Amino acid sequence: MSIHTPTPMSIATPGSSPASETLIAQLVGQVYEIAPPAERSRLLEHLLKPLGVLSLVAIANGIFASIRFRSGWPDIYVRAEDAQKVQSDDVVTLVNYVQQVSAQAVDGLADMLVGIAGSAAAAMLVTLLMQRSRNRRAEDRCL
Numbered sequence: 445m446s447i448h449t450p451t452p453m454s455i456a457t458p459g460s461s462p463a464s465e466t467l468i469a470q471l472v473g474q475v476y477e478i479a480p481p482a483e484r485s486r487l488l489e490h491l492l493k494p495l496g497v498l499s500l501v502a503i504a505n506g507i508f509a510s511i512r513f514r515s516g517w518p519d520i521y522v523r524a525e526d527a528q529k530v531q532s533d534d535v536v537t538l539v540n541y542v543q544q545v546s547a548q549a550v551d552g553l554a555d556m557l558v559g560i561a562g563s564a565a566a567a568m569l570v571t572l573l574m575q576r577s578r579n580r581r582a583e584d585r586c587l
Contacts, residue, residue, distance in 0.1 A: 464576065465543050468550060471569035473536035475557060483556075484527035489520045490556060491538055494546040503541050504534040551577040 476487055492500070492508060500509035507530060515521045543550050554573040557566045 464572065465540070468569065468572060468576075469536045469539040469543070471566075471572070472539045472550075472553065473532040475566045475569060476530075476535040477532040481524040481527055484530070485522040485524055486556060487535075487553070488522040488527055488530065488538075490553060491535075491542050491549065492520050492522070494542060494549045499541065499545070504530075504537045507534055508538060547576075547580070551580070 472487075476484055479487065488508075488511070492512060495503075495508075497509060497512060500506070500512050503509075511522055511526045511530075512520065514523070514526065539550060551573050554570045554577070557570050557573075
């Protein structure tokens with residue numbers, strides 16, 4: 445997967461539109477690709493938490509279900525060697541699915557990504573996630 449940093453124009457409307465969800469998934473995949481092994485494991489642990497086993501079997505040919513079964517239940521621990529087997533495309537697929545189940549889980553990545561400095565994709569993703577989270581809170585207050 446080649447690393448492509450979106451232009452500011454491509455994130456002009458960061459709500460919960462399908463385009464912004466796709467952009468978020470792609471950015472998480474890019475960040476995953478450059479992250480050190482320990483951060484990859486933490487990222488996967490965070491993303492796997494809201495999903496059940498049946499969901500995990502259906503995503504990325506079951507690679508995440510295998511990881512989940514090895515880690516035990518209810519706690520999730522992703523070994524570094526398991527994280528190394530996961531490709532960035534698999535993470536994009538996972539994020540796309542997680543956003544349908546729990547957008548808050550994806551929004552919560554912003555806190556984790558602060559530790560992965562030096563990446564334009566990580567900086568853009570943190571900004572986008574924070575904007576989306578603020579927009580959701582504002583929408584919730586209006587309801």
